[in-house]
Amino acid sequence: MNELQAIATGVERGKNLEVPEAVKTALNNGIAPYDVLIDGLQAGLLAIGERFKKNQCFIPELLLAARAMKAGMEILRPLLVETGAKPIAKVVLGTVKDDLHDIGKNMVGMMLEGAGFQIIDLGVNVSEEKFAETVKNEKPSILAMSALLSTTAPNLSTTIEILKQTGLRDNIKVLVGGAPITADYAMEIGADGYAPDAAYAIDKTKALL
Amino acid sequence: MKPRARFLKAVKREAPDKVPQLVRWGKEVGERLSSIYGVAGEELGIRVGNDAIVCQVGINAYMEMSIGDLQEGETVTSEWGVVYQRQSGFNNPIAYPLKSREDLKHFVFPDPFADFRMNQVKEVMSKYHEDYAVIVDLSSSLFEPAMAHLRGMENFLLDCYDDPSWAGSLLDGLADYYIQLGLRAVEHGVDIIRIGDDIGTQTGMLIPPDLWRELVMPRIDRMIRAFKKIHPEIIILYHSCGDFRPIIGDLIQLGVEFLSTMQPVGSMNLSEIKKEFGAKVAFKGGLDTQQLLPHGTPAQVRAGVKDLIHTLAVGGGYVFMPAHLLYQDVPVENIWAMLEAVKDYGGYPLKKLR
Numbered sequence: 001m002n003e004l005q006a007i008a009t010g011v012e013r014g015k016n017l018e019v020p021e022a023v024k025t026a027l028n029n030g031i032a033p034y035d036v037l038i039d040g041l042q043a044g045l046l047a048i049g050e051r052f053k054k055n056q057c058f059i060p061e062l063l064l065a066a067r068a069m070k071a072g073m074e075i076l077r078p079l080l081v082e083t084g085a086k087p088i089a090k091v092v093l094g095t096v097k098d099d100l101h102d103i104g105k106n107m108v109g110m111m112l113e114g115a116g117f118q119i120i121d122l123g124v125n126v127s128e129e130k131f132a133e134t135v136k137n138e139k140p141s142i143l144a145m146s147a148l149l150s151t152t153a154p155n156l157s158t159t160i161e162i163l164k165q166t167g168l169r170d171n172i173k174v175l176v177g178g179a180p181i182t183a184d185y186a187m188e189i190g191a192d193g194y195a196p197d198a199a200y201a202i203d204k205t206k207a208l209l
Numbered sequence: 210m211k212p213r214a215r216f217l218k219a220v221k222r223e224a225p226d227k228v229p230q231l232v233r234w235g236k237e238v239g240e241r242l243s244s245i246y247g248v249a250g251e252e253l254g255i256r257v258g259n260d261a262i263v264c265q266v267g268i269n270a271y272m273e274m275s276i277g278d279l280q281e282g283e284t285v286t287s288e289w290g291v292v293y294q295r296q297s298g299f300n301n302p303i304a305y306p307l308k309s310r311e312d313l314k315h316f317v318f319p320d321p322f323a324d325f326r327m328n329q330v331k332e333v334m335s336k337y338h339e340d341y342a343v344i345v346d347l348s349s350s351l352f353e354p355a356m357a358h359l360r361g362m363e364n365f366l367l368d369c370y371d372d373p374s375w376a377g378s379l380l381d382g383l384a385d386y387y388i389q390l391g392l393r394a395v396e397h398g399v400d401i402i403r404i405g406d407d408i409g410t411q412t413g414m415l416i417p418p419d420l421w422r423e424l425v426m427p428r429i430d431r432m433i434r435a436f437k438k439i440h441p442e443i444i445i446l447y448h449s450c451g452d453f454r455p456i457i458g459d460l461i462q463l464g465v466e467f468l469s470t471m472q473p474v475g476s477m478n479l480s481e482i483k484k485e486f487g488a489k490v491a492f493k494g495g496l497d498t499q500q501l502l503p504h505g506t507p508a509q510v511r512a513g514v515k516d517l518i519h520t521l522a523v524g525g526g527y528v529f530m531p532a533h534l535l536y537q538d539v540p541v542e543n544i545w546a547m548l549e550a551v552k553d554y555g556g557y558p559l560k561k562l563r
Contacts, residue, residue, distance in 0.1 A: 014370070058415065058416055059366065059416070060369060064367065098296050100294060103363060149536075151297050152297055197412060
């Protein structure tokens with residue numbers, strides 16, 4: 001148990017050099033890879049996510065924690081593959097057309113991946129067609145879209161329209177976010193959910209499943 | 210009362226004849242307004258009722274107007290080595306000159322003494338300074354250029370933890386550059402020097418206030434001291450988008466007496482801020498550009514302006530401005546409603562609310 005606590009604390013404090021060592025120690029002591037993931041790495045990331053929601057920590061501290069988690073995952077991933085552990089669900093992620101901003105979107109990706117989702121990140125300036133095509137081919141449970149500008153926010157809505165027209169809308173849940181986005185706006189354009197930041201995005205995504 | 214006197218009186222936390230105004234816009238809105246009024250550039254600002262003129266000489270000029278000929282999707286590399294791509298009326302940095310921390314060793318900052326940098330300042334001073342306040346904009350100045358232009362956001366945020374002394378050297382290089390540039394502007398006799406970094410988000414500070422105090426504050430201090438040494442009365446305006454309330458007290462301590470953009474997000478409760486800091490600092494900005502101006506009705510915009518004036522302009526110390534440049538998502542009717550409301554509600558003594 002102490003080994004798992006050490007991993008979680010390491011992730012929470014963003015110790016990217018210490019976390020892989022702690023993961024190795026835990027595995028050497030016979031703790032199952034899945035438990036290292038859930039009660040070690042994920043517990044740490046969720047803990048800092050909770051602090052972030054309460055404004056008790058800041059964006060760089062989330063980035064540090066996500067980086068530490070990633071360092072731990074490098075060790076753990078091959079073992080998890082062996083044991084056949086499955087991701088919670090698949091999420092397609094991207095910033096809408098004409099918008100090149102990505103730190104918010106990247107943080108949502110890191111947090112969701114850390115929480116056990118499989119992420120397909122389409123990057124920035126993603127057209128409606130590209131989103132629709134990926135939804136069709138990858139069959140994700142969730143489509144998560146970001147818009148940072150008030151001028152690009154309408155592209156969230158046009159993407160949802162295209163999904164409707166191509167008959168894909170009913171198969172997925174749509175989550176939206178970004179500086180000018182509000183819960184009301186999300187509802188107005190026919191999205192299923194809105195999250196104000198990367199930590200809340202985890203809760204919202206889980207709730208939509 | 211001349212616009213310059215009106216503007217400077219408000220900056221000195223007094224009430225002039227009416228609330229001064231400084232409304233600014235992106236290229237597309239500028240073109241639209243130009244076609245309506247038949248004037249462009251500084252004359253357009255004057256035509257809509259602005260009391261001050263801004264000369265942008267900082268690195269953000271590359272994001273805003275100065276390379277405005279770029280077409281959507283086109284890219285350009287600046288003298289800093291930053292690659293910008295025009296998208297949605299804005300030049301976005303997409304590639305950074307400091308790919309690794311090592312690159313700083315060989316990085317050459319642009320020459321602050323290059324002749325062309327003061328061209329606009331000289332012209333504006335000779336043509337307009339008698340009547341209009343002149344602001345020289347040195348933004349973005351420290352944290353934001355390091356993060357958003359030179360190193361990349363995620364990289365620089367991590368650098369601040371991985372190697373704070375390296376982050377400090379980059380900020381020192383920027384401070385040195387801007388001190389030289391700002392001193393030249395001060396020597397030209399401008400009224401206000403604007404320093405700015407976007408260190409606020411929708412919900413709070415981007416970085417911990419203590420990290421800002423450790424890394425950024427001493428460099429802002431150095432800049433302000435350098436300017437005040439040759440002109441003790443020079444007014445320092447500090448700008449950040451988003452929520453930067455936790456460091457307003459620190460900025461005042463450094464000698465900042467004028468704050469913008471007062472975006473009404475996160476803990477930026479403008480009436481509390483006016484109460485807490487209004488005796489020491491004047492404000493500019495505050496009208497919501499994320500919901501009210503693009504999505505509101507003209508009547509809602511009018512009510513928003515009225516409310517804002519009664520929040521920030523009571524007793525003076527306020528310059529009207531939206532919380533950002535106006536972009537093409539703001540309907541023209543809302544721009545008219547806004548300008549008209551400033552005229553209708555901005556006269557001192559302020560009309561009673563009801």
